[in-house]
Every structure is written in C-alpha cells, then in structure tokens.
Amino acid sequence: MLSGTVPMAASFTREHLRAPLTLALLLVIPVFFVLIFASVLGEFAKALGGTLAEQSATAISAGWAAAFLSGSLAFFQLSSSRGADRRLAAAGFGPVRVASARIAAALVLGITVSIIAFVTLWLRSGVEHPLHALVAIFGFAAIYIGVGALIGALVSSPLEGSLLVVVVFAVDAFSGPQMTSNGGLGSFTPTQDAANLLIAAGGGEGSPAADWLGVSAVTFGALLVALIAFWFVARTRS
C-alpha cells in the first residue's frame, strides 16, 4: 500500500510547493502574524477587557500563523483537485489511499509551516519552552488542517470556501483564551488548549496535563475529520 501512497503524497506536496505565491506566503505570513498581528490581537484583547499580555500575544500569533496557512492549504488541496483525485481513485488507488496521500501531504505542509512559525517566534522574542511551543504550534496547524479539509469537502466554490475558512479563523482567533473579560467563546473553540499551551510555553511556564490531553484529543480528532473529508471527496459520489 505504501509503495503507491508515498509517491502520491510526494506529488501532492510538490503540487503546492510549486506555486510561487504559496512559497512566499509560507515565509511572509508567520512574520506578519508574529510582528504585526500580535499587537492587533493585544489591542483587541484590551478593548474586549481581556488579559492577553504582549508576550502571550506574540507567542499565540505564531500558532495562528500556522493555523491560517495550514487551513488555507488544506482547503485548496481539496478545492483544486477534486476531479483529478476522484479519477485517480477510480483508476485503481481507491479513495482511502488517495485520502491517505492527501493527509500525508497536508501534514508535511503543516509541519513545515509550524517550523517556520516557531523559528519566527524564537527569533522575535525567544521561547522559554521551545519543545512545548513547537508542539502547540503544530496543534494549531493540525486543527486547521481539519477545518480547511472539512470546508473544502462541503463547499465546492473556491471563493465561498476560502471566505468561510477566514470567518472560522477570525471567530476562533478573536475569542481565544484571555481575549475577553468573561471568557467569551474561548472555552468552546477547538484551539483553546493549544492556545493555553502556547501562552504558557512563551512565558516559560509548564502546562497542566489536562491541556496536553485536550490538545492531543482535538488534534487527533481534527486529523480524523480531515481524513474523512479527503475520502469523502475522492469516493464515488451518490
């Protein structure tokens, strides 16, 4: 099974890295988020009565950069290739193998994006707990692979789908932990545990086991959702 899936995943990854704009965004978005979006996030938190400190806002912005890029890339993986993926599945690979290759490609891109976001954060402000921060940033990326793939499976129009990814992202980002005085939607958003981990890691604090378990569960769930979404698109339509 791997003999076909690995080259397929490599082709799907190459497909995305060949877009010059994607490559530029991989570098620009983390820098933009960590340097500029962080202060916007901090200002918003103040206006909403939240307690998000500058250092925490900078740390969490690296996570949002990974989330935004991974979600967008996962969405466009589906929206730009649904016909070709279905044809390849029907030619003999089957929808499960095509979906596995797609999720592998999304993970490679997610890990790449996470590393770039982490390095940007580390260069900007240093990180007390680098491993914790890297895991938390990857958590953001993986969760948004699920969000992007789910939207890509349900919304076929690239314009409407990409707008929906942005709406979900904006609601999630501006209702995260420490953003408002009363917690807002923070406790219901999928990224709340990853955000808690990242804020703690940025400030040199440890995190409770509940946050680690929460991130693991949500990350696993999001990747499962993404796998199902990729399968849904590559299968025989009813």
Add this chain to the structure above:
Amino acid sequence: MTEYTEALEPNAESRTAVVLRATGIDKSFHRGVWPRRRTIEVLKGASLEVRAGELVGLVGENGSGKSTLMQIIVGLLGADAGAVERPERLGYCPQVPMLWDKLTADEHFDLFARAYGLADEARDRAVDGLLKELQFERYRGYRVEEMSGGTRQKLNLALALMHQPKLLLLDEPYSGFDWETYLRFWEMSEKRRAEGMGILIVSHLLAERDRLDRMYELCEGQVCSC
C-alpha cells in the same frame, strides 16, 4: 445503489465477448434548497452493451445524461438503480480534463501507472508509444498549467490508454484537438478496435456516424439503438 461486477461472458477473451453491460440505470439529481428544491430525473432505466472489438457511439442532446451514464459506468458516480458489468481494466477519458495543474505530464503518467499497477518497464513502453502516437513528446516535462487546451486533452486521453484497457470510455475526447490530431485520434481508435478493445464514445457529431459500428441515442433518460 449501482451493482458492479466483473464482465462478463465465459469466453471473455473472444472478439465477440461483451465487455460492458449496463442494465436499468436510474439516476436523479436533487438541486437547490427548499422551497426551490428540485429533482431532475436524468436516466430512467438506461441500458446498453459494448462488445470487444466494437466502436460504439453514444449520442444525445445537451443534458440528456451521456456524461452521467459514463461516470456511472466508470464508478465516479453512483446510480439510484441498475447494474453495471465491466472489466476491472478500463480506461476513462473525461470530457473536461481531470488533471493537476502543477504536475508535469510525466508525473501524471507515473501516478496513473501506479494506480493501474503497471511495472516501470511497461509504463515506459506505453508512455513512449502514446507520446509518439499523439505527438506531444516535447511536452512531457511541462506542467499542465503550461500546456495548451489541445495538449491537455492529449494527456487526458493518453492517461486513459496507457494500461491498454479492455474497455475504453471516451467522453467527447477530441474537444480542443486540431484537425490533424482529430484524424489521428480516429486512426488510434480504429487501431485499438482492431486489436479487440471495446470502445464507447460520447459524441455530438453525426458526421462521425460512419466511423462507428453501432450508435446508441439517449432520449428522455432511456437508451435506444439507432
């Protein structure tokens, strides 16, 4: 639900063996949301048959369900009812090329060769032959986004042929071809028919009727011979 089985008759290698039998295919699409929800009945008991070494046409008006029937036979679309008997080794050339814009022709061949289970040597032989036959060798390193519409269509067709299928399904495969390529396409089809391949081709053009062994027409969701 469509029922798919491997085709077909006891002497399946013989020149007259049935390589495709679709029976009683029903398909409806549901469009829009309430209160504008509509059900469009496209196929109502459509049935057809293709034998080895036959070049069969499928004609019908726009929206008559030709491409829908093709997609059901290939397995890209499920039917509401009916059964399809077809060989596992089939080739499908969709009307609109289903390709990845950022991958090269060679990368497409590589992916599809793996999907068809072709060994490297068989893949190289098939690809070299098809590139020569369709005359687009110099584009093998080009990405799809860099190709003209006609070259994309050549790649689309070559992907359907590279594993020498027993049954070839072509959905208006020559849109975008220039006249020379169009004529070459028919030469290729006739050569493969002579080798025993069963070919079903969707067409709008009555002028092609002379090239076909038989023709089916889709009207009001049903297939009739003509």
